[in-house]
Amino acid sequence: MEKQDIIKSFKDSLFTGLIALALFGPIVGLRTASKGEGLFITPQWGVVLLLVGLCILGRFLININSARKTEFKFLSTLTSKFSNITDDKAKHFAITGILFAVVFPFLPFTDRYFMDVAIMILTYIMLGWGLNIVVGLAGLLDLGYVAFYAVGAYSYALIATTFGWSFWICLPLAGLFAAFFGILLGFPVLRLRGDYLAIVTLGFGEIIRIILINWYEVTNGPDGITGIPRPSFFGLPFKRSPDEGEMSFHTFFGLEYSTMHRIIFLYYLILVLALITNYFTLKIRKLPVGRAWEALREDEIACKSLGVNPTNTKLTAFAIGAMFGGFAGSFFATRQAFISPESFTFIESAIIVAIVVLGGMGSQTGVVLASIFLIGITEIFRDLEQYRMIAFGGAMVLIMVFKPKGILANRKPTILMHGDNK
Amino acid sequence: MTNLLSVEKLTMKFGGLVAIDDLSFDAKNNQITSIIGPNGAGKTTVFNCLTGFYKPTTGQMYLHQAEKKVSLRKYTDFKIAHVAKVARTFQNIRLFPAMSVLENLLVAQHNELMVASGYSLYGLLNLKSYREREQLAVNKAKYWLDIIGLTHRADDNAGDLPYGDQRKLEIVRAMCIEPKLLCLDEPAAGLNPKESAELNKLLKFIKTEKKTGILLIEHDMSVVMGISDHVVVLNYGKKIFEGTAEQTKNSKEVIEAYLGVDE
Numbered sequence: 130m131e132k133q134d135i136i137k138s139f140k141d142s143l144f145t146g147l148i149a150l151a152l153f154g155p156i157v158g159l160r161t162a163s164k165g166e167g168l169f170i171t172p173q174w175g176v177v178l179l180l181v182g183l184c185i186l187g188r189f190l191i192n193i194n195s196a197r198k199t200e201f202k203f204l205s206t207l208t209s210k211f212s213n214i215t216d217d218k219a220k221h222f223a224i225t226g227i228l229f230a231v232v233f234p235f236l237p238f239t240d241r242y243f244m245d246v247a248i249m250i251l252t253y254i255m256l257g258w259g260l261n262i263v264v265g266l267a268g269l270l271d272l273g274y275v276a277f278y279a280v281g282a283y284s285y286a287l288i289a290t291t292f293g294w295s296f297w298i299c300l301p302l303a304g305l306f307a308a309f310f311g312i313l314l315g316f317p318v319l320r321l322r323g324d325y326l327a328i329v330t331l332g333f334g335e336i337i338r339i340i341l342i343n344w345y346e347v348t349n350g351p352d353g354i355t356g357i358p359r360p361s362f363f364g365l366p367f368k369r370s371p372d373e374g375e376m377s378f379h380t381f382f383g384l385e386y387s388t389m390h391r392i393i394f395l396y397y398l399i400l401v402l403a404l405i406t407n408y409f410t411l412k413i414r415k416l417p418v419g420r421a422w423e424a425l426r427e428d429e430i431a432c433k434s435l436g437v438n439p440t441n442t443k444l445t446a447f448a449i450g451a452m453f454g455g456f457a458g459s460f461f462a463t464r465q466a467f468i469s470p471e472s473f474t475f476i477e478s479a480i481i482v483a484i485v486v487l488g489g490m491g492s493q494t495g496v497v498l499a500s501i502f503l504i505g506i507t508e509i510f511r512d513l514e515q516y517r518m519i520a521f522g523g524a525m526v527l528i529m530v531f532k533p534k535g536i537l538a539n540r541k542p543t544i545l546m547h548g549d550n551k
Numbered sequence: 552m553t554n555l556l557s558v559e560k561l562t563m564k565f566g567g568l569v570a571i572d573d574l575s576f577d578a579k580n581n582q583i584t585s586i587i588g589p590n591g592a593g594k595t596t597v598f599n600c601l602t603g604f605y606k607p608t609t610g611q612m613y614l615h616q617a618e619k620k621v622s623l624r625k626y627t628d629f630k631i632a633h634v635a636k637v638a639r640t641f642q643n644i645r646l647f648p649a650m651s652v653l654e655n656l657l658v659a660q661h662n663e664l665m666v667a668s669g670y671s672l673y674g675l676l677n678l679k680s681y682r683e684r685e686q687l688a689v690n691k692a693k694y695w696l697d698i699i700g701l702t703h704r705a706d707d708n709a710g711d712l713p714y715g716d717q718r719k720l721e722i723v724r725a726m727c728i729e730p731k732l733l734c735l736d737e738p739a740a741g742l743n744p745k746e747s748a749e750l751n752k753l754l755k756f757i758k759t760e761k762k763t764g765i766l767l768i769e770h771d772m773s774v775v776m777g778i779s780d781h782v783v784v785l786n787y788g789k790k791i792f793e794g795t796a797e798q799t800k801n802s803k804e805v806i807e808a809y810l811g812v813d814e
Contacts (some may be wrong), residue, residue: 413674432629
């Protein structure tokens, strides 16, 4: 590497430091604390210096790494090798992943906390796979996906609490409701693309949330809905002491009562739901409608010139994507037993979009990796409390720097003329 | 030779600008009709009216099918290709670049495949009837790829093909919808002489073997003069000449439109 390059990257890093100082100075440096009679400002210059120093160092390292053009670039090589491995042996990777997911609850180190995190990651994987249909395949940037999650959760909660129907009846109904809302959103945005579409969908997400807050008679407003029935194992509830003449899960199987039973059941439930989503997406991608989605993403005008109906194509993408969001919402409602509009804010949509985009648009495995990476990192740093969002942001920056097209950006054709032997 | 397309008194205005002014011409079955003219003469606007991208201000366009006369004005958007069977290509190639060559040709057969897949239901159930229909679609794609010599690249991304091959692929993709009328917007733009000659061969094949009428916008005179049966010359939205290639070459009006009038 040339000496000039080093000087140049050093200057560049110092400049980055200046920007970081301007940002962190007021945000982190000046902390307000209430002592006795009023607010006082406590300066935290040490933390600011540390953060700015980290930014300078990080920028410098990135610069040096990208300046070494012909020599090996450590991180990029590592990540590209990684994506090659998963691409070549996608099947093995997927099977190993599923097997691991199946035995995960019975591994020795798995405790309640791990299970909760795993359930959360699986929920995001399912949401990511659902949104992948809309964003990754059809190319319609939807920033309001959480609306369908909310519609699914509320439909499930309202149907289950009002009629007392079982989970397996409420689930498809909630999915249908969400799909209906998907079509409802689809109609006004048919002519929109890109930025404009993103803004309208973002607004739609907020509208749903605000309706949930204000429609007190139905949704119980900001208080939310409580007492949502827990799922039962084919009619066997997970209760410590079942009612007279009723069997519960542990008495039926003659097991010691444990709260883990329900957690494990929920885990397998979301695993199965997510795998159904994945299987469905992989299948439908290879059907004419899936190819039309991708063609629409590539060039809408060309689609029209070939007689592909863009209206129907877009609406099916919205409806099917929304349906899976609705399923995930139902699961969320039954797991939490309590839902309120608080759970369906814009940040949820943003996280799901981030998972799809950073995973590599349209890549199913990419969504899994991005979910584990983003949600996992945020969980590992849970002890840092509010600073853990920095870890989330940092993870996103890392992916953007080293894999700007997403973790797995390779698209495989849906049909081959010459077979797989290439 | 019977008429395939009749354009009658077509006028297209954009605000105060008259892009096409009272244009009438016919295109015949199994013939290549070329529309030529200087830049801005309104050639592409004619195409956009024919293929439903614009709604003409006044005038009629009829497609003569077996017994009946179909008014193209009635159809807009995707229905032109789906129902009226008028296919087109674009001045700046519009393939699906991130999809494979084969997938590009299958999207062109979308409507037939959609019905065969029971609007996805049979396809999800993986029924034999759908798999057989899909194989037919692949065979059709292979048939056309064999003709343009791209079969070995069927599984590569369309965007990775050389420019000339992309042009040819766009034409055969349009042919996959089995059109009655094929509208080509500057298919020879950016091609080298060898590729132009191949294009001529392909167009002649489509005309004679596939019995498809071709409407062609072109600047490359070697292509126009080499294959056109009929030439329509436009200038400022008006038709200034109509005749065979030979007549056009010697027409005073045409030369004036292209080179200007002597003082």
